[in-house]
Amino acid sequence: MKNSRAGSRVIFLFYLLTFYILIQFFWWAYLLIDLNNELFADQALSFRRNKVLMVVGEGTVFLTFLLLGIFIMQRTIRKELNLVKQQRNFLLSITHELKTPISAIKLCLETLTKRKDLADQSKLTLYNNATENTVRLNELVENVLLATRIENGMEPVEKTRVNISEIMEKTIWRILKVQPGSSEPTLNIEPDIHIHADPSSIESIIANLFENALKYGGNSSVKVSLKRLETGDIELEVKDEGAGIPESAKAAVTQKFYRYGNEETRSKKGTGLGLYIVKELVRLHKGSLKILDNQPNGSIFRVCLPA
Secondary structure (H helix, E strand, O other): OOOHHHHHHHHHHHHHEEEEEEEHHHHHHHHHHHHHHOOOOOOOOHHHHHHHHHHHHHHHHHHHHHHHHHHHHHHHHHHHHHHHHHHHHHHHHHHHHHHHHHHHHHHHHHHHHHHOOOOOHHHHHHHHHHHHHHHHHHHHHHHHHHHHHHHHHHOOOOOOEEHHHHHHHHHHHHHHHHHHEEEEEEEEOOOOOOOEEEEHHHHHHHHHHHHHHHHHHHOOOOOOEEOOOOOEEEEEEEEEOOOOOOHHHHHHOOOOOOOOOOOOOOOOOOOHHHHHHHHHHHOOOOHHHHHHHOOOOOOOEEEEEEO
């Protein structure tokens, strides 16, 4: 709330200063023209007119550069305020995301420590819960580090021949294992599709798209497909039947830290890094990412990777 008020004050002061500058500009232009008319009152009308045209011409050039500068400043200020807001949202979400698995792990370990008489099956369940939350915590940290490496141009893409069909199936079932209760997805994966790509990058692309669909797809089944096109390129699609993404937000959802809605009222977990990572990794593989509307509801994330 404080950041929002501070941003509103900055915008208000900027427009107030802009209005004052423009009023002063036109006032001084009027005074300059009036002064020229007084100084050259005894000169011919054509001479005075040329002087006025000279002042108007130079004033127009100055005004053009002034308006251009104001426009650039306005865009820069709004961009910086949006970035501050997104970073604040990221801190709110990452705090919650880190605390949840840490609390779960702590609870499991405390139970194992205090309850010496637990049955073997109960101990195994607690160990499994702790392990699953450790995996979740590790993936969260890896996502943050990966986004940082991508932004700094430090993410190496070491391409090798990989079986993308096998990676896709393993990644999906691994995610479902640590997210019990999720609806089983509908898979349409062509077997043994090989491609030259970075294996860890492909796994990150699939994992982030699939987790995003589980998160925002409601209780509907997520549909995942993989096929080779006639051109030889690979097309990967993840479809959900959730609320969908407004047209105005489709470009923004792939920006770092961006999450549609208000972070303080949003119930879905997440950090706003998943789709950013997908977009950048697809770009590093010289592929394309499209976000389409699913019918009747939901979204389609379509990734095309070159052969």
